[in-house]
Amino acid sequence: MGKYLMEVCCGSVEDVLAAKKGGADRVELNSCLFHGGLTPSVGELIVAKEMVDIPIMTMVRPRQGGFCYTDAEFRTAMADAEQLLVHGSDGLVFGFLHADGTLDEERCRQIISLAGDREKVFHRAIDVAADWKKMLGQLIELGVTRVLTSGLEPDVFYGIDTIHEMVEFAQGRIQILPGAGVNLKNIDRILEVTGCNQIHVARARQQMDPSTANNRDIFYGGALYPPEDRYEVTDADYIARLREHL
Numbered sequence: 001m002g003k004y005l006m007e008v009c010c011g012s013v014e015d016v017l018a019a020k021k022g023g024a025d026r027v028e029l030n031s032c033l034f035h036g037g038l039t040p041s042v043g044e045l046i047v048a049k050e051m052v053d054i055p056i057m058t059m060v061r062p063r064q065g066g067f068c069y070t071d072a073e074f075r076t077a078m079a080d081a082e083q084l085l086v087h088g089s090d091g092l093v094f095g096f097l098h099a100d101g102t103l104d105e106e107r108c109r110q111i112i113s114l115a116g117d118r119e120k121v122f123h124r125a126i127d128v129a130a131d132w133k134k135m136l137g138q139l140i141e142l143g144v145t146r147v148l149t150s151g152l153e154p155d156v157f158y159g160i161d162t163i164h165e166m167v168e169f170a171q172g173r174i175q176i177l178p179g180a181g182v183n184l185k186n187i188d189r190i191l192e193v194t195g196c197n198q199i200h201v202a203r204a205r206q207q208m209d210p211s212t213a214n215n216r217d218i219f220y221g222g223a224l225y226p227p228e229d230r231y232e233v234t235d236a237d238y239i240a241r242l243r244e245h246l
Helices: 013-022 042-051 071-086 105-115 124-128 132-142 156-170 187-194 236-245
Strands: 005-010 026-029 056-059 091-094 119-122 146-149 175-178 198-201 204-208 230-234
Touching: 005 013, 005 236, 013 026, 013 042, 013 230, 013 236, 026 042, 042 056, 042 071, 071 091, 071 105, 091 105, 105 119, 105 132, 124 132, 124 146, 132 156, 146 156, 156 175, 156 187, 175 187, 175 198, 187 198, 187 236
Parallel strands: 005 026, 005 198, 026 056, 056 091, 091 119, 119 146, 146 175
Antiparallel strands: 204 230
16 A cells, blocks of 8 residues: 555446456445446455455445435345445445435434444535535544545535545544546645545446347447447556556
8 A cells, every 4th residue: 555545436346356456455346337336236245355355345325316215225225234244345335315415314323333343434425415514523423434525526626625624624533535537637636635645536448248249229228328239347557557656
């Protein structure tokens, strides 16, 4: 590990392997990165734990589209979280809000209790907070380990001043992890201004799969109809360049 810790956002076991190859210190394992990351399968976690020796944080998010869940969705999230912990997750990544964008403290308290001594990470739900200072204070009181944030902006580069404010507000009581849009061109400035000693990165490249080439009229997705002969995987070479730079 260098001066700065680098966490890589992953959407599969192949991503985790690529992240490890590139020099990641820690990974966040999800499914469906297109929708911002959803809960991965237990099988993904089991295989990832067998193949790499770096900490694996696992996302607990039962669906895309916001963070205010029905009772059934929350029960699903908790059931997933329990199984992820049983199978070796080093920490849970979560975010539960009320419909008005305020923190759902009770639901957060339940998953924090379930996680025990594992790391508790509140994800970018804080970037839609009605009042980020109030929410960060609540998360500190609840015992959350770390908050992933873009500083309330679509791209972390434009939120670096807010993230610096978060670091000052936190005063070491909770870790602040900048992420979203980090690259070789802006990483120095992000770390310099925010004062953070860790960074959350994501970088993908296309991988081809010719198995559907016999009938290119067939699609298995939704209205966007993404190409069926390719998919994305973490770019180990770019991650390695980031690691070397750090």
